[in-house]
Amino acid sequence: MTVQDIIKTHPKPTSVDHDALLRCIEECLDCTASCTSCADADLAEDDVHEMVRCIRLCLDCADTCATTARIVIRQTEPDLRVMRAMVEACAAACQACGDECERHAAHHEHCRICAEVCRRCEQACNDLVAAIG
Amino acid sequence: MTVQDIIKTHPKPTSVDHDALLRCIEECLDCTASCTSCADADLAEDDVHEMVRCIRLCLDCADTCATTARIVIRQTEPDLRVMRAMVEACAAACQACGDECERHAAHHEHCRICAEVCRRCEQACNDLVAAIG
Amino acid sequence: MTVQDIIKTHPKPTSVDHDALLRCIEECLDCTASCTSCADADLAEDDVHEMVRCIRLCLDCADTCATTARIVIRQTEPDLRVMRAMVEACAAACQACGDECERHAAHHEHCRICAEVCRRCEQACNDLVAAIG
Amino acid sequence: MTVQDIIKTHPKPTSVDHDALLRCIEECLDCTASCTSCADADLAEDDVHEMVRCIRLCLDCADTCATTARIVIRQTEPDLRVMRAMVEACAAACQACGDECERHAAHHEHCRICAEVCRRCEQACNDLVAAIG
Numbered sequence: 366m367t368v369q370d371i372i373k374t375h376p377k378p379t380s381v382d383h384d385a386l387l388r389c390i391e392e393c394l395d396c397t398a399s400c401t402s403c404a405d406a407d408l409a410e411d412d413v414h415e416m417v418r419c420i421r422l423c424l425d426c427a428d429t430c431a432t433t434a435r436i437v438i439r440q441t442e443p444d445l446r447v448m449r450a451m452v453e454a455c456a457a458a459c460q461a462c463g464d465e466c467e468r469h470a471a472h473h474e475h476c477r478i479c480a481e482v483c484r485r486c487e488q489a490c491n492d493l494v495a496a497i498g
Numbered sequence: 499m500t501v502q503d504i505i506k507t508h509p510k511p512t513s514v515d516h517d518a519l520l521r522c523i524e525e526c527l528d529c530t531a532s533c534t535s536c537a538d539a540d541l542a543e544d545d546v547h548e549m550v551r552c553i554r555l556c557l558d559c560a561d562t563c564a565t566t567a568r569i570v571i572r573q574t575e576p577d578l579r580v581m582r583a584m585v586e587a588c589a590a591a592c593q594a595c596g597d598e599c600e601r602h603a604a605h606h607e608h609c610r611i612c613a614e615v616c617r618r619c620e621q622a623c624n625d626l627v628a629a630i631g
Numbered sequence: 632m633t634v635q636d637i638i639k640t641h642p643k644p645t646s647v648d649h650d651a652l653l654r655c656i657e658e659c660l661d662c663t664a665s666c667t668s669c670a671d672a673d674l675a676e677d678d679v680h681e682m683v684r685c686i687r688l689c690l691d692c693a694d695t696c697a698t699t700a701r702i703v704i705r706q707t708e709p710d711l712r713v714m715r716a717m718v719e720a721c722a723a724a725c726q727a728c729g730d731e732c733e734r735h736a737a738h739h740e741h742c743r744i745c746a747e748v749c750r751r752c753e754q755a756c757n758d759l760v761a762a763i764g
Numbered sequence: 765m766t767v768q769d770i771i772k773t774h775p776k777p778t779s780v781d782h783d784a785l786l787r788c789i790e791e792c793l794d795c796t797a798s799c800t801s802c803a804d805a806d807l808a809e810d811d812v813h814e815m816v817r818c819i820r821l822c823l824d825c826a827d828t829c830a831t832t833a834r835i836v837i838r839q840t841e842p843d844l845r846v847m848r849a850m851v852e853a854c855a856a857a858c859q860a861c862g863d864e865c866e867r868h869a870a871h872h873e874h875c876r877i878c879a880e881v882c883r884r885c886e887q888a889c890n891d892l893v894a895a896i897g
Binding site for chain 3: 835
């Protein structure tokens with residue numbers, strides 16, 4: 366995505382490890398869109414009654430990833446305590462959503478794919494938390 | 499705000515203490531709007547050079563409060579680990595933003611008011627974290 | 632809400648009629664929270680199958696109102712074409728969501744309340760569009 | 765991005781032209797991240813005084829693209845009047861932001877790149893409006 370090219374031109378980038386940072390941004394952007402789409406597909410399924418928890422956790426995960434992407438994208442004058450706490454919250458949302466999507470992976474392909482995206486994003490968040498220290 | 503009347507009609511509300519929950523929602527909604535407005539006012543000040551950190555932390559705080567409000571509003575099938583981690587991230591964002599706004603309170607009235615809103619929201623978040631347990 | 636006090640201290644406010652502007656902000660903030668809550672209550676109802684369209688339009692309306700609030704809150708260097716187009720989109724979202732919530736008003740109190748909030752927000756958006764000219 | 769794979773598995777997709785729809789989603793996701801990053805880079809520039817309008821329009825464009833992406837991603841029970849109005853607002857935001865970024869393209873590389881992303885997103889929005897009819 367183009368955001369990575371823009372960040373490279375930032376006049377005063379943060380000291381945080383850039384590979385971990387860029388990967389977290391990329392996964393959060395992918396995950397916010399995927400969870401928005403999975404919640405929406407759940408809603409159209411005949412077994413929507415069974416998908417209520419999945420919809421709720423996908424909505425939470427979409428919102429959390431969107432905010433995390435914004436905070437991690439910003440390089441100017443970051444507060445690392447805020448960044449770390451937000452990335453930790455995002456890892457928790459991805460874990461909960463990934464667990465729930467996985468339960469439906471065998472009968473809903475969108476859940477199978479979304480669970481994979483959540484796992485990748487959770488990992489990228491955990492790696493960034495480790496990089497922030 | 500009307501959201502409190504709607505939550506009262508929810509068919510399956512969460513077990514989380516409702517006073518703490520409603521107060522956190524109200525403060526997060528107030529704080530997301532206030533921080534959006536304070537960042538914007540900072541941007542129009544003649545000393546915008548001095549306000550860069552304040553703008554950045556107000557943007558983070560606005561995004562964090564918006565997402566926290568959404569997650570705490572939702573009563574259906576919550577994951578309390580996700581809720582707690584998000585409310586903790588929100589408290590961190592409010593603290594950082596409140597501290598920075600306070601530094602400018604003497605010369606920018608919008609920062610003085612915004613710092614107060616951040617303090618109230620931080621407190622409401624901490625109280626909700628305690629209530630979640 | 633505190634945002635109105637902060638806007639009063641803005642160093643370079645827009646020329647747009649302030650009463651129309653402040654009312655639109657207030658209604659958008661109320662409506663984004665109400666629609667988030669109504670979608671969530673719909674999801675917990677036993678007749679969730681019947682509520683699918685209501686959930687979808689509440690999610691759209693919540694997102695549209697949140698973005699409209701942010702754009703209207705900002706006073707610095709506005710582009711009035713952008714503001715008007717966004718407020719028009721918000722009026723359309725409020726109308727569609729209000730119509731759908733009204734269909735469920737007799738059996739779901741949250742839909743009855745949410746429909747009222749959507750009507751107020753739609754009116755405030757239409758009034759602001761007229762004020763922008 | 766993975767969202768396109770998830771949309772392909774949707775049980776009841778919209779009748780809207782899928783190529784136009786997927787391109788609009790992709791460009792909106794790219795543009796919301798790019799504008800967030802460009803606003804942030806502007807803020808760190810020594811000539812931040814000259815970048816105030818650019819920051820403001822990038823913030824508006826980031827918010828508008830994020831909401832447009834969500835509404836266009838959702839396939840379940842869409843209201844095409846809402847979708848069209850939102851995509852039109854997004855085209856307006858991309859045009860205003862692209863024009864302003866272009867003014868700074870010669871001295872700020874992030875603005876040059878961001879202007880290109882805004883142009884592509886504006887085009888994708890206009891194409892989707894035409895496809896909705």
